[in-house]
Amino acid sequence: MNGPVVVGVDGSASALAAVAAAARAASLRGVELRVVHAFQWPAMHAPPDSSLLGPPTAALHETVERIVADAVERARSQAAGLRVEHAVIAGEAATVLQTQSRTAQLIVVGHRGSESLAELLLGSTAVHLSAHGHCPVMVVRGRPDPAGPVLVAVDGSPRGQPAIAFAFAEAALRGTDLVALHAWSTWADHREHALGRPVDLVELVGDADRLGQEEERELTEALSAHRDQYPGVSVRPRLVRGRTRPALIEASAHAQLLVVGARGHGGFTGLLLGSVSQAALHHAHCPVTVVRSDL
Known part of the structure; x- marks a missing residue:
């Protein structure tokens, strides 16, 4: 299958670790990396330094742009010459990434998200994708041995x-x-x-x-x-x-x-x-x- 490697991002440290792993996977396969952010109003939070009196749509737009830009920058720093595209898609993360898995050869996600109850992301996104995705799903966790098998x-x-x-x-x-x-x-x-x-x-x-x-x-x-x-x-x-x-x-x-x-x-x-x-x-x-x- 010649589809891209897709990585889900939400601005968390875990998601950036997933981006690094996904960039390596895409580079090894010689395919494009697609950075996907699932846009959902209830899950979005304005950046800590944003004004509560400012336009909520502007703050939201800024937050999404920063999340995606940071992920793209991380990906390109991990693999020189890697083709990286990005998309912001309305919907719940598990549903959006499950749809993406139809044309991907690998989906990559972090094991924790940006929510305060981080373990919920594992239950709602990583486990859901592992059970229902249309391609293999990599959940990035732990501290891998780079020289290990x-x-x-x-x-x-x-x-x-x-x-x-x-x-x-x-x-x-x-x-x-x-x-x-x-x-x-x-x-x-x-x-x-x-x-x-x-x-x-x-x-x-x-x-x-x-x-x-x-x-x-x-x-x-x-x-x-x-x-x-x-x-x-x-x-x-x-x-x-x-x-x-x-x-x-x-x-x-x-x-x-x-x-x-x-x-x-x-x-x-x-x-x-x-x-x-x-x-x-x-x-x-x-x-x-x-x-x-x-x-």
Whole structure:
């Protein structure tokens, strides 16, 4: 896809960090960066030094111009020669960016906004886009290790393949290693069984070592379809016996990017984000890209 990288901005420090990450992503892909500010009256605040007696429309116009200009300047300072365009679009941020995602190849947002209750932005914008966007969504958070690998969560399901494909491509673009982490345990809460209850897989196979070998084979097979396409990417499969969420969060401290799928084995029917991707968005130590299984 040759669409632009789109970054949402709102004047916050988090949004400017997202701009820097988006500028790098666009530069690596050789595409345009589109800076988008969603204009909504209730969400707008006049600058602290503006007069309350002055024309509200003038103050508002000045605020919007400053937000966009600062973002464009930050983008151009990050990547020389990068083509940058900008747009101010009326509407709520999540809705505006979801529409933008139809023609974008990547949407980038910060994990916090300019509101006093910053966590609300993560719930209303980043999570919404991750679940409903029409392209991968990068949520910029944490302090990435610039020399670290791209880290991808592998669950062994067919729905996880788009995330693995994205991670291979991203590692190739960044010229770094790919760490493919697959966590497993003997307790298969995420697997359905005829008994209708959580089942210890050792009951089924009788041997934890044998189960570990099966999980290793599953990890190898999940990666095999992409190795030939990206022969220059050094892949480090990592099999972890334990819970997926804490294993990924810990590993993200040494990564420059974490890639997760939008669906996992668990979760309630109808939810597009599983517990692993939710945990990554809220607790990872580096930026997180969520790739929906149906993209």
